[in-house]
Amino acid sequence: MSAAQALDPAAPAPRRRTALALVAVAAAVAAYANTLLGGFVYDDRFQVVENPWLRGFGNVPRAFGTNVWAFEGGVSNYYRPLMHVSYILTYAVAGLRPWAFHAVNVLLHAAVTALAFLAARRCLEESGAEARGADYGAFAAALLFATHPIHTEVVAWVACVPDLLLGLLALLAILLHRRPSPWARAGAVGSVFAGLFAKETMAVVPLLLLCGDLAFERPRARLPALARRYLPYAGAVAAYAAIRLAAMPVMAPIRRHAELGPLAVAANALPLLADQLRALLLPVGLNVFHVLHPVGSLLEPRGLASLAVAMALALALAWTFRRAPGIFFALAATAVPLLPVLYIPALGENSFAERYLYLPSFGLVLLAGLAVARLADRRPAALPWALGAAAAVAALYAGGAVARNRVWRDDLALWTDTVAKSPDSAYAHVELGILLAERGELVRAIEEYRTALRLAPGMARAHGNLGVAYEKAGRLDLALPHHLAAVQLDPAYSKGFVNLGNAYAAMGRRDEAVAQYRTAVRLRPDRVEFHISLANALSDGGDREGAMAEYRAALALDPSSADAHLHVGIALGEQGRLGEAIEHLETAARLAPDDPVVHVNLAQAYRLGGQAARAEEEMRRAGRR
Numbered sequence: 001m002s003a004a005q006a007l008d009p010a011a012p013a014p015r016r017r018t019a020l021a022l023v024a025v026a027a028a029v030a031a032y033a034n035t036l037l038g039g040f041v042y043d044d045r046f047q048v049v050e051n052p053w054l055r056g057f058g059n060v061p062r063a064f065g066t067n068v069w070a071f072e073g074g075v076s077n078y079y080r081p082l083m084h085v086s087y088i089l090t091y092a093v094a095g096l097r098p099w100a101f102h103a104v105n106v107l108l109h110a111a112v113t114a115l116a117f118l119a120a121r122r123c124l125e126e127s128g129a130e131a132r133g134a135d136y137g138a139f140a141a142a143l144l145f146a147t148h149p150i151h152t153e154v155v156a157w158v159a160c161v162p163d164l165l166l167g168l169l170a171l172l173a174i175l176l177h178r179r180p181s182p183w184a185r186a187g188a189v190g191s192v193f194a195g196l197f198a199k200e201t202m203a204v205v206p207l208l209l210l211c212g213d214l215a216f217e218r219p220r221a222r223l224p225a226l227a228r229r230y231l232p233y234a235g236a237v238a239a240y241a242a243i244r245l246a247a248m249p250v251m252a253p254i255r256r257h258a259e260l261g262p263l264a265v266a267a268n269a270l271p272l273l274a275d276q277l278r279a280l281l282l283p284v285g286l287n288v289f290h291v292l293h294p295v296g297s298l299l300e301p302r303g304l305a306s307l308a309v310a311m312a313l314a315l316a317l318a319w320t321f322r323r324a325p326g327i328f329f330a331l332a333a334t335a336v337p338l339l340p341v342l343y344i345p346a347l348g349e350n351s352f353a354e355r356y357l358y359l360p361s362f363g364l365v366l367l368a369g370l371a372v373a374r375l376a377d378r379r380p381a382a383l384p385w386a387l388g389a390a391a392a393v394a395a396l397y398a399g400g401a402v403a404r405n406r407v408w409r410d411d412l413a414l415w416t417d418t419v420a421k422s423p424d425s426a427y428a429h430v431e432l433g434i435l436l437a438e439r440g441e442l443v444r445a446i447e448e449y450r451t452a453l454r455l456a457p458g459m460a461r462a463h464g465n466l467g468v469a470y471e472k473a474g475r476l477d478l479a480l481p482h483h484l485a486a487v488q489l490d491p492a493y494s495k496g497f498v499n500l501g502n503a504y505a506a507m508g509r510r511d512e513a514v515a516q517y518r519t520a521v522r523l524r525p526d527r528v529e530f531h532i533s534l535a536n537a538l539s540d541g542g543d544r545e546g547a548m549a550e551y552r553a554a555l556a557l558d559p560s561s562a563d564a565h566l567h568v569g570i571a572l573g574e575q576g577r578l579g580e581a582i583e584h585l586e587t588a589a590r591l592a593p594d595d596p597v598v599h600v601n602l603a604q605a606y607r608l609g610g611q612a613a614r615a616e617e618e619m620r621r622a623g624r625r
Contacts, residue, residue, distance in 0.1 A: 020139040021117045028113040028146035031398040035102045035156045038409040043159040054091040065247050073526045079244045080162045082198040101158040108164040109155045115171035117142035120369045126216040127326030129373040137373030140390040141365040149283040149400035153354040156408035162199040163358045169195035170205045177209045193236035201340040206233040211332035215325035268294045269342040274306035280364050287421040290352040326370050334363030426456035442473050460490035494523040513537050528554045528561050562592035596622040
């Protein structure tokens with residue numbers, strides 16, 4: 001059935017329903033298809049590209065046994081093992097091809113759109129809509145959900161797969177929860193339980209389901225029956241909490257924005273809520289990093305405005321609770337998923353993130369679906385106009401999504417855009433500076449780092465990167481103070497100690513360099529490159545035995561590290577153990593076939609071993625790179 005036939009009220013209901021859902025799914029794919037052209041950006045660099053846990057299914061238990069950043073030795077407030085499961089599966093099928101990871105996100109978004117259609121249709125039916133109205137209302141809701149630009153961060157950024165899984169499982173729970181079949185209800189409980197391992201905010205979905213029960217089952221909803229109904233959900237959340245606490249003994253070990261006291265945290269939840277609702281209703285000026293500008297009091301103009309918004313939402317919920325259950329549930333579906341992301345201390349550096357709005361957007365589009373369903377039932381002649389308006393908005397949304405996806409295509413585009421929109425974000429200036437430095441634009445990179453330090457003088461990472469940039473520019477005299485400042489400001493900044501060691505090594509202060517590298521290795525014994533830096537410094541100082549121990553430690557950490565094999569091979573060659581050296585250098589050449597340094601060293605080893613022809617071949621390979 002074509003899209004035109006799907007709009008024919010005389011079409012058979014099952015076929016019409018299927019066609020409408022497929023059109024919405026196709027719109028989701030079309031709006032986000034250009035993300036397949038993007039690369040890995042932002043956190044994807046270390047979360048995917050440099051993540052050793054992706055390399056095998058044996059790492060799945062590790063993902064369930066610790067926090068989300070443990071693969072790099074980090075500490076986090078978050079526990080999201082399904083993120084790693086998704087990455088491991090994708091890597092097993094397609095390796096580190098960016099398009100494959102982006103394709104997973106697009107397909108997940110399409111699946112969530114299909115569930116949005118089904119869940120919206122069920123809610124519309126429970127609101128009293130007739131079958132045809134429910135079909136067209138659900139179509140309008142799903143079409144708007146499919147194309148909403150607020151979803152660009154979630155779909156275009158590989159790191160947001162937890163949000164997609166959360167949306168998928170939450171909508172599945174909504175769809176199954178009130179069905180009479182015990183299997184359906186078991187599926188809803190299972191969806192909530194599984195969703196908790198995707199993202200912590202799934203814990204509020206039972207509250208959303210309760211809102212639906214109170215809205216759609218009144219006056220049949222009674223406390224004892226509700227208690228029995230929600231006991232399995234309580235058990236699922238309790239089981240999850242036990243598993244999480246076993247993996248992470250502290251629920252939230254990191255507290256952000258410590259400068260805000262309890263009253264300030266409570267007061268700033270309202271402006272945060274107002275900003276989120278504004279972004280849902282008017283998705284313009286999208287930005288990956290929104291700087292938190294806390295209000296000092298709710299009596300400030302911005303505080304009063306946010307208080308008015310919160311009161312209006314509360315009054316709307318109270319008024320619709322008895323009069324319009326469908327609208328009540330739609331408002332609840334918007335507000336309830338936002339509750340966890342109003343607590344600023346537990347969030348990341350970016351307190352307002354657009355990815356937090358993926359699930360709440362279902363409530364917003366459900367309101368539009370209710371309006372279309374009402375028109376379809378009460379004024380059938382106006383239905384084409386209503387659908388046309390929904391299609392026009394969806395077309396605008398899709399255009400905005402396609403344009404925003406282009407910003408997410410690479411880091412340079414993303415952080416250039418972010419600095420333009422958030423010029424007071426020190427974090428954004430540092431990220432842009434790193435990219436400029438990688439491109440060899442040191443003057444611009446230094447300016448970005450200096451700007452970051454004007455905004456945040458105590459930012460260790462800005463000092464460290466500025467020191468590296470000065471070092472590359474040949475200004476060790478300017479670099480050293482920034483390296484020292486970085487480690488003084490953050491004694492746990494392991495990379496800062498490596499940077500300081502590199503500066504000392506360049507100045508010929510080898511013993512001091514070794515001391516800094518040892519500190520870095522003590523802080524992060526899991527970092528292969530730190531062991532190699534220490535080994536190189538020990539080797540330069542004549543401590544070949546100590547150097548070999550560090551090279552082997554690096555190799556034990558990552559047997560697939562071409563750099564580790566290269567240095568072990570060089571060290572063995574210097575000891576006269578040519579056969580073993582060649583084995584490691586050949587392994588390095590297999591792992592890094594495009595690295596000319598590897599081929600040159602392998603050629604030298606072949607030449608020393610009397611294999612002139614193979615040596616010449618390796619030199620030719622080195623010259624072609």
